[in-house]
Amino acid sequence: MTLNRNLNRRFVERDRQWHPAAYTPGYKTSVPRSPSQALVSLQTPSVSELTGPEFSRLRMGPHDNDLLLNFRDADSPGLPVGERVIMFGRVVDQFGKPVPQTLVEMWQANAGGHYRHKKDSYLAPLDPNFGGVGRCLTDDDGWYHFRTIKPGPYPWPNGINTWRPAHIHVSVMGPAISTRLITQMYFEGDPLIPICPIVQTLKDEEAVGTMIGRLDMARSRPMDALAYRFDLVVRGELQTYFENQ
């Protein structure tokens, strides 16, 4: 029974000045979807907040982390169009401690900027060989990787002429629901990053830096794929005096 350990577990407080505010009028949809009341702070988080699901028994398919192959079938046996990319990194907590066996999920548009989603009507075509979803568990040292294509930028109805930078949506669970996080990875050097209203929901340039995938030539595969490194940092678990119990 892990109840005692879990109940004495604490996480570093989430800095809500660092994360985007709920109400960010430059990103118009946030205006009616942002709470106007203050959050109620739980001074004593309980087992309900300090535990979370663990997914090592979730049966993954052989290509769940390989978007070049995981939408392949008899009708579309080819490879997707686009720049072949390895996206990899490490999930660590705020103390630099690796987070092993945690679920990392990602989804993205195809090389033309079109999502395989029934609500996406952008005129760039769908790619018959590309689905756009991946998932994996981190290894014992917190590493994850995906093989995919670089998504295209796409226009969206916010301003008259607003474009999303190329991005991959990334979801990570971490050790508890307290560490749950969804973010987006952007590609180093993309000129659309600083003018994106969703990126601009962040006030701090350094916070934007935590969402940038960096080109890593050493990890690239010659004549095959470029590699982008994207480390994920989740809330740190504070060590308490009950930890050896």
Place this chain on the structure above:
Amino acid sequence: MQQPNLTPTANLMLRETASQTAGPYVHIGLALAVAGLPERDEEIWNELAKDNAEGERIEVAGRVIDGNGDLVRDALLEAWQADANGDYQTAFDLKAPFNSFGRTATTAEGNSEWRFVTVKPGAIARPDGRTMAPHINLTIFARGVNLHLQTRLYFDDEHKANAGCPVLGAIESPARRQTLIARREEGGEGGLPRYRLDIVLQGEGETVFFDF
């Protein structure tokens, strides 16, 4: 702008990766059938309890409503709850009769309701001797939501337990506590009792959201 340095320096702590909205196409990644994608062998979805799960099998359902009173049709929700005995089952396993974790989404068409099939959770004793009333933790992701929202669902037929719950008690306004209480009604799908709770993101009847 710099890559998070994996060796903690300065104040001995790294900064958390910043949050971004899950966007309108969150379903591609976390709710494949809703996006219209073929599902993989095992998906995390909204049936937390199978027929043979211990406890009272129930349905919980509701809508998500924005500050204009409009339905939020692209929300994704995650549930985290104890089993009927008040224990969390942390090892997610689709072969198990009960899982503490599940996902659901509001629908693009029709009444836009999210829905879970689960069992009514047990009460949970805290080390300080106080008991939390049966509840389900809910996390809400959506386009326009920059950092996910965290709330709890309680049950209207647990009057006494709710009155003693330290978390409900932490909400100063008694009227606002009511925004977390799901109402029981008969006639859920398959004859299950259904508890209904609408989540209001903003304005009149705004749901209480927690920071923890």
